[in-house]
Amino acid sequence: MFKELCQKSFPKSLWVYHCNVGACNGCDIEVIDVLTPYYDAERFGIKLVASPRHADVLLVCGPVTRQVVPALKRLYDAVPDPKLVIAIGSCAVGGGIWFDSYNIVGGADTILPVDYYIPGCPPRPEAILHGIAVALGLAEKEIESVHLKQLPDRPESVPVEVEGS
């Protein structure tokens, strides 16, 4: 339902504001790569803007450092409603290898409500394009959680029913 609402609220071009909240620049380079003519995210209407007040989408790269938390909250408030948040890279998705560092709060979803996750270290430009395609409804997500179990009397593992799914 939320997905439909998103697609209804954003029928035209999405303008994105790219913010680095502690990334190593790897994801930033891939984001720039996606905007080059070879990958060309602009054919989907994606445009990089310089001010969060012009943006519809916030791209968050990197693990959220403690120092950047108030700035990130202010940045989120500066984006006009309705807005989307996309976490790019393993660090922004779950904290990456820095998840328990003293100066890291965690992934972007510890601070902001994140709508789309694009894992990868860094994600391939195609992976970012796939994330855009999922956000625009052009492609389906291809991943889901796996839970397998070995049984003593059978050679093959069987999937386990997870409660609440």
Add this chain to the structure above:
Amino acid sequence: MIASKLKEAILSLRPGRVTLKYPFEPHDPEGDFRGYPELDTDKCIGCGGCAAVCPARLIMIQDIDQNTRRLVRLLERCIFCGRCADVCPEDAITMTKRFELSTDSGREDMVAECEVFMATCQRCTRCYEPPTPLDRIMEPGFRDDEIKRGGQDSPYEPVKSE
């Protein structure tokens, strides 16, 4: 100046269309690309070597009963370094070329769990464990707090979505 602009325009006509048709047509990665690390549950022996070398410490090992060991992998944190595949003695982990991992329904989609049937020791009827409790704490993968630091116990309040 106009001549140079014209020359530029003619030059840019030569290569034709360069843009990938990616989301509409598949574009497989080349070379030694490392994607989603897939675990073959049938081959896994539950040794925990992958948990010991993982730089993101995303593999947690829980002994849920006498002969079941559960490997929880929070692949949202994975940096695709491939060390788990290198170290696995049974070659149960393979780095696939899957890179289309983006999801819209939360990072739980990147969680992979596997329950391994463990044989028990004839003498003590328990799974193998590190000899002392102190060794167990030092062994990566066995500590609950390592894996739980995914933000659940963060002191910061998230912004509420409207």
